[in-house]
Amino acid sequence: MTQVKEKRFVAHFEDMPQRIGREIVIDGNRIAVFRLLDDRVKAIGGVCPHTHGPLAEGIVSGEFVYCPLHEFKVSLLDGKVQEPDNGCVATYDTLVEDGQVFVIV
Numbered sequence: 001m002t003q004v005k006e007k008r009f010v011a012h013f014e015d016m017p018q019r020i021g022r023e024i025v026i027d028g029n030r031i032a033v034f035r036l037l038d039d040r041v042k043a044i045g046g047v048c049p050h051t052h053g054p055l056a057e058g059i060v061s062g063e064f065v066y067c068p069l070h071e072f073k074v075s076l077l078d079g080k081v082q083e084p085d086n087g088c089v090a091t092y093d094t095l096v097e098d099g100q101v102f103v104i105v
C-alpha cells in the first residue's frame with residue numbers, strides 16, 4: 001500500500017532562529033527541525049538512538065547536531081550517527097513555502 005504524504009506546518013520561517021532546534025510531534029513521532037546557517041531547513045527524528053536524548057535541544061554545527069546528553073554527532077542530511085558511535089534516526093523532507101516551514105510525512 002502506498003502512503004499518501006502530506007505536509008505538516010512547523011513554524012513561520014522567520015520564527016526559526018538559525019541553529020536552534022524545534023521539536024514537533026506528528027502522529028506520536030517526535031521530529032527535530034533545524035534551520036541551518038545557510039537557511040536550509042532539515043528535519044530528523046527527535047529522539048537520540050543512544051538513550052533517547054532530545055535532539056532538538058542539541059548543538060548544531062554545520063550539517064550535524066550534537067545530542068545534548070552525551071554528544072553523539074548526528075547528520076542532519078542522512079540521520080546517521082558518526083563514528084565512533086553508531087545508530088541512525090529517520091530523516092524527513094521539508095518545504096518552505098510562502099514563509100512557512102513544513103515537514104513532509
Ligand code: FES
Pocket residue numbers: 048049050051052053067068069070071072
Ligand atoms: S542520549 Fe544522545 S548521546 Fe546519549
